[in-house]
Amino acid sequence: MVSTGLHMTELTTKWKELHPEVDISVFTAENSRVNKKEPFKNFEIYEGVKINRVQNIGKHHGSIFNRILFSIGFILKSFVFLLVNRKKYDKLIITTNPPFLGILILILRFFVKIPYVVIAYDIYPQILDKMGVLSKSSFLYRFWKWLNIKVYNNASAIISIGTDMTDIIQKEMCVNDLSKIKLIYNWSDKKKVFPIEKTNNKFIIDNGFIDKKILLYSGTMGITHNIEDILNAANDLKDDRDILFLFIGSGAKTNLVKKYISDSRNSNVVLMPFQPIEIISQTLSSASLSFVCLDSVFTGLSVPSKSYGILAAKVPIIAIMDSNAEISRMIEKFECGIVWNKGSNDKLSSIILNLLSDDNKLSVMKENAYKAFINNFDIEISVEKYNNVLKSI
Numbered sequence: 001m002v003s004t005g006l007h008m009t010e011l012t013t014k015w016k017e018l019h020p021e022v023d024i025s026v027f028t029a030e031n032s033r034v035n036k037k038e039p040f041k042n043f044e045i046y047e048g049v050k051i052n053r054v055q056n057i058g059k060h061h062g063s064i065f066n067r068i069l070f071s072i073g074f075i076l077k078s079f080v081f082l083l084v085n086r087k088k089y090d091k092l093i094i095t096t097n098p099p100f101l102g103i104l105i106l107i108l109r110f111f112v113k114i115p116y117v118v119i120a121y122d123i124y125p126q127i128l129d130k131m132g133v134l135s136k137s138s139f140l141y142r143f144w145k146w147l148n149i150k151v152y153n154n155a156s157a158i159i160s161i162g163t164d165m166t167d168i169i170q171k172e173m174c175v176n177d178l179s180k181i182k183l184i185y186n187w188s189d190k191k192k193v194f195p196i197e198k199t200n201n202k203f204i205i206d207n208g209f210i211d212k213k214i215l216l217y218s219g220t221m222g223i224t225h226n227i228e229d230i231l232n233a234a235n236d237l238k239d240d241r242d243i244l245f246l247f248i249g250s251g252a253k254t255n256l257v258k259k260y261i262s263d264s265r266n267s268n269v270v271l272m273p274f275q276p277i278e279i280i281s282q283t284l285s286s287a288s289l290s291f292v293c294l295d296s297v298f299t300g301l302s303v304p305s306k307s308y309g310i311l312a313a314k315v316p317i318i319a320i321m322d323s324n325a326e327i328s329r330m331i332e333k334f335e336c337g338i339v340w341n342k343g344s345n346d347k348l349s350s351i352i353l354n355l356l357s358d359d360n361k362l363s364v365m366k367e368n369a370y371k372a373f374i375n376n377f378d379i380e381i382s383v384e385k386y387n388n389v390l391k392s393i
Contacts, residue, residue, distance in 0.1 A: 003220060004097040004121060005031065006277070007305065009046075010189060014383050016048040022387070025050040025089070027081050029074050052081065071098035079104050083111060091156075091390055092116040099124040102151030115156040115393050123168050124148060127301040131223050149174050156393045159386075161186050162326030164300040182389050186305035187379040188312035195314035195370065196285040203275075203282035212244040213356055216287035216315075219306045221251035225293040228253075229320050229340075229348055231260050231269070236349035238268050243356070245269045248283060284313035288356060289337075296322040296341060303327065311336060311373035316365035318352070334372035336365055 005028075012024050030040055030053050044051050057073030075098070082092075082104070092114050094101050105116055125144040128134040134141050152158055152173040158181045160166040166181055175181060204210055221227055227247075234245040245268055247257050254271070261267045275283050284290070290310045294302060299322040307327045310317055317337030319327050328339040338355065340348050355362060 004095055007121075007186060008095070010187070010379055011383065011386065012049045013047040014189065014379050015387065018380065018383055019387055020048065023050075024048075025052065027052045027054075027078055029054055029056050029070070054081075067098075071100045074098055075100050075104050079107065082108055086112040086114070089114060091393060093119060093390075095119045096121050096124060103147055106147065106150055106154070109154070116154075117157045117159060117389065117393070118152060118155045119159040119161075120165060120169060121161065121302070123165065123172060123301045126168070126172055127224070127298060130295075130297045130301065145172070153177075155180065157182055157389050159184050159389070161305065162300070162303040163329065164324060164326045165303060168300040182385070184382050184385045184389075185377055186303065186308055187377050187382045188309040188373065189379040190312060190374065192280070193284060193309050193312040194281050195312075196281050198286075201282050201286055203279055204286050209244060209246075209286065211242070213242050213288045214286050215243065215245050215289050215291065215318075215352065216248070216284070217246070217291045217293070218248040218283060219304075220249055221247070221253040221257065223252050224295055224298045224302055225251070225253065225304075226295045226320055227256065227291075227293055229342075230291055230293070231256060233348040233352060234260070234269050236347065237352065238264065238266070240353075241268070243268060243352075246286070247271045249274055280309065281313060284309055284315060287313075287315045288362070289318050289352065290315045292317050292319050292321070292327055294319075294321040294325055294327070296325075299325045308373060308377040311369045311377060314366045314370040316355075316362060316369055318348075318355075320348070330372070334368050336369035336372050 008026065012026060015022060016024055026049060028051065040053070040055065042053055054074070054077045057069055078101070092105070094105060094116060096102070096119070099122070102118065125134055125141050125148070129136050129141065152169065152175055158169060158175065160169055160181055160183050162185070163183065166183055169175060169181060170178060198204055198210070217227060217230055230245065237243050247269065250273065257269065257271045261269050261271060292304045292307050292310070294304050303326045307317060307330070317327070317331055319325070319331055319337060319339045320341065321328055321339070322341060323339055331337045331339055338351060340351060
C-alpha cells in the first residue's frame with residue numbers, strides 16, 4: 001500500500017514486465033494494511049513475480065517494541081528460508097526495512113556467499129538517534145553501526161536514493177569502494193499515476209470537494225514528518241473557506257490532525273484513511289498543491305519518495321524541509337514547487353495564499369512537475385538502472 005511494500009511491488013513487477021528472462025522471488029511478511037478477512041496466502045505468483053509470505057510477529061506499524069519484535073521474527077524466518085533455499089538464487093537484494101535485515105546477510109555468509117545489493121531507504125541506526133530513540137553513546141548504537149558498516153562494505157552494490165543520502169553513506173558507513181554506491185532515484189509509474197482534470201475526478205466529486213482548493217498531505221504521518229507546520233498554516237487560513245487541508249493516511253502523528261479537527265468548530269482540515277491504490281491518480285490529482293515533509297534533522301537519512309507520484313499527477317510540491325535535502329534540490333532544479341522551512345522569511349500560510357492567487361505561476365509549476373517526472377523519475381528509467389547494476393555483478 002505504501003512505503004517499501006509499494007516500492008518493491010512496483011520495482012519487481014515492472015522489472016519482470018521489461019525483462020521476462022529474469023526470475024524474481026520475493027520473501028516478505030504478510031501485508032499489515034489489508035483487510036484481515038481476506039485469506040492469507042503463503043505463496044502466490046503476482047504478475048510473474050513469485051511471492052513467499054510469512055505471518056507477522058509483532059507489528060510493522062506501531063510501538064518501538066512491536067516493531068523490534070516484528071523485525072526479529074521476520075529475520076529469523078528469513079534466515080531459515082534462505083538457508084533452505086540457498087542454492088536457488090544467484091543474487092540477493094535487501095532493503096533497510098526492516099532495519100536489522102543486513103545482520104541476516106552477515107550470518108548467512110558463514111554458510112553460503114551469495115552476492116547481495118543493499119537498497120538504502122533509511123540510514124540506521126543514525127535515524128534512531130535523531131528520533132531520540134537510541135543514543136549514539138549506547139552500546140547497541142555503536143554495535144549496530146559497526147555491523148551495518150560490515151553489511152555495506154561486503155555488498156556488491158549499494159543503491160542510494162538521493163545525493164544527500166549518498167553523502168551520508170560515504171561518511172557514516174565508511175565505504176571503502178565508492179564505485180559500489182549507485183544513485184538510483186525512486187519513481188512513480190506513468191501508467192498508474194497520471195493527471196486527472198478536476199471536473200472528471202470522481203474522488204473530488206464523490207466527496208463534495210469540487211469547490212475547494214485542496215492542499216494535500218498523502219501518506220504516512222510519522223515521527224520524521226513535521227506536519228505540525230501544515231496544521232499551523234491551516235490555523236492561519238481557517239477563515240478562508242475556499243481552502244481545504246486534506247490529510248490522507250495514518251501514522252504516529254495522526255492524533256495531531258485529529259486533535260486539530262476536534263478543537264476547531266469550523267475545521268478547514270479533513271482526515272481520511274489510506275485510499276485504495278486503484279484511485280491514487282484521483283487522490284493525488286485532487287490537489288492544487290501537495291505537501292512533502294521531512295524534519296531537517298533527518299536530511300540525508302531518508303528521502304520522501306511520495307514526491308515522484310505528486311509530480312506524475314502534475315501537481316506542484318510544497319516541500320517543508322531543509323534546503324539541502326534531495327527533494328528540495330529537485331524542486332529548485334526543475335522549478336516545480338517551493339521549499340519552506342522555519343528559517344524562511346515568509347510564513348507558510350502567506351506563501352500558500354500567494355501561490356493559489358497566481359494562476360500563471362501555478363500553471364508553469366504544473367508543467368515543470370510533469371516534465372521533470374517523465375524525463376527523470378518514471379519507473380522504467382529506474383528499472384533499467386537496477387537491471388544494469390545486477391547484470392554487472
